[in-house]
Amino acid sequence: MKNSEMSGSSPFKMRLVHLDLKGAPPKVSYLSEVFPLFHALGANGLLLEYEDMFPYEGRLRLLRAKHAYSPPEIREILHLATLNQLEVIPLVQTFGHMEFVLKHEALAHLREVALFPNTLNPHEAEALALVGAMVSQVMELHPGARWFHVGCDEVYYLGEGETSRRWLQQEHNTKARLCLSHIKAVACHVLARHPATRPLVWDDMLRAIPEDQLSALLMEKYRKCGFLRLWAASAFKGATGVSQALTPIEHHLRNNVQWLQVAARGPADLLQGVVLTGWQRYDHFSVLCELLPVGIPSLAVCLQSLLHGGFTEDVKAKVENFLGISNLEITDFTSEGPGSFPGSDILALVTHISLHLRSSVDALLERDRYVSGWFSPYHRRRRLIHPVMVQHIQPQALSLLARWSAVVRELEAALHRVFYPDAVEEWLEENVQPSLRRLQALLQDLREAAGARPHVAQDP
Incomplete structure (x- = not known):
């Protein structure tokens, strides 16, 4: 035309x-x-x-x-x-x-x-x-x-x-x-x-x-x-x-x-x-x-x-x-559906991350009753945790991290098709890494707290 x-x-x-x-x-x-x-x-x-x-x-x-x-x-x-x-x-x-x-x-x-x-x-x-x-x-x-x-x-x-x-x-x-x-x-x-x-x-x-x-x-x-x-x-x-x-x-x-x-x-x-x-x-x-x-x-x-x-x-x-x-x-x-225009996969993934990544991490770290009640910043700094709470918190955190890591890998691949490496690195570092790092830090603190608790002596 x-x-x-x-x-x-x-x-x-x-x-x-x-x-x-x-x-x-x-x-x-x-x-x-x-x-x-x-x-x-x-x-x-x-x-x-x-x-x-x-x-x-x-x-x-x-x-x-x-x-x-x-x-x-x-x-x-x-x-x-x-x-x-x-x-x-x-x-x-x-x-x-x-x-x-x-x-x-x-x-x-x-x-x-x-x-x-x-x-x-x-x-x-x-x-x-x-x-x-x-x-x-x-x-x-x-x-x-x-x-x-x-x-x-x-x-x-x-x-x-x-x-x-x-x-x-x-x-x-x-x-x-x-x-x-x-x-x-x-x-x-x-x-x-x-x-x-x-x-x-x-x-x-x-x-x-x-x-x-x-x-x-x-x-x-x-x-x-x-x-x-x-x-x-x-x-x-x-x-x-x-x-x-x-x-x-x-x-x-x-x-x-x-x-x-x-x-x-x-x-x-x-x-x-x-x-x-x-x-x-x-x-x-x-x-x-x-x-x-x-x-x-x-x-x-x-x-x-x-x-x-x-x-x-x-x-x-x-x-x-x-x-x-x-x-x-x-x-x-x-908008319903991801669209079929060039780069529509990037739009769908960026939208998903922008609307849900930080809020889902906030929900776990700040509003989950087990985290806020038994693994607060006070507990985390002192590496204190009730052993049963590790079982309540760790699977949730691991599952959330795995889910978002999969989404991010998909977005990273899509971004690399369109942009040069420095732009991909910058966007992910600005928009994704802060939330993922908060999750990783929680898991690290959990591991250290679990490892720091006294071991119960067991019969030989």
Whole structure:
């Protein structure tokens, strides 16, 4: 089905899925499975935020993550995108969110504030040369890209460096001017070398307007300032909690429906499209939030709603059909059946673990009468236990540990098919190991307490 036939009643010509690769970047093999689904759901573009997954060369090589994509893998991703009629827009942060660059000692002198690796110092000629080199290397592997996203959101501590403070003391100089001058310099760099490529930028540093006056009013403000083409940015995951493991679909659906309302109120040709962001970490140093396979039902609901102008029963049925889910529940996390989309096994196992692992361990350790009554923290520290209580507690604890260990082994295997080892290790260590360790510690204390009790003398 051609994109033109699929756009239905959508006011958004372009519908981009944002892949945030600064955490749990999927293997190319998994992208080959989900790109056809993205297309079928109504996406016609991808916003690829590479961060440290891009294969930077030369003096920028130190930016590469351990499992960074190779140039042939980047070409394969672009080929797969083309096969599925998904236009690729690369995103390179060039101002804020520069931790993956400025954490390196060799580049730390380019920080706005010496202590913090978030923000680039816009006064340093070397800083502009650095982002220029990053842009050039990325563009080299994306020949013919119509758009290039230069990031520039959340430029924290801007104006707080020594050079900035001196600059801001001069007449007419403001933080807004400082921000705009750097954005303009980066945009001019892109245009000078790639005249056919249009730079894109996040708008939060340009906004400076109370939230209750946003939506159509804000669009009008940008139009008057010469921004003739605007994009909406909604989210399908990763925006509701820094360590969120499951995606609250209804929340994201509401966000996207509000954008449909905004689009309906504004001039028809003003909005180029919508980017459905899918953050994978809040920043380079934070924990992982929802994994991509976990967020796919939310993505499906949001894309189909944008495509058809809302979330009706008919649209719900379409989504269930695409995902192979018999009854999709958007208000909680209990959809019936695991689904048949790529990564649906991960969603089912992550849901099971998130909803039940900690609570089942809590139930044993804190609410079981034998544990709380005869093997409390007091008893555990002193290795005291009534012998009969070992027989009450140990089988339960062993059974619970065995059950969860089997689930975790299954999830680990599923995760390894989609993600690189470091992401698998991180997710399990954050979301699984704390509970399993509590169980293992209980069993260890039981064994030691049982071994420490006086032995009854037996007849020879």
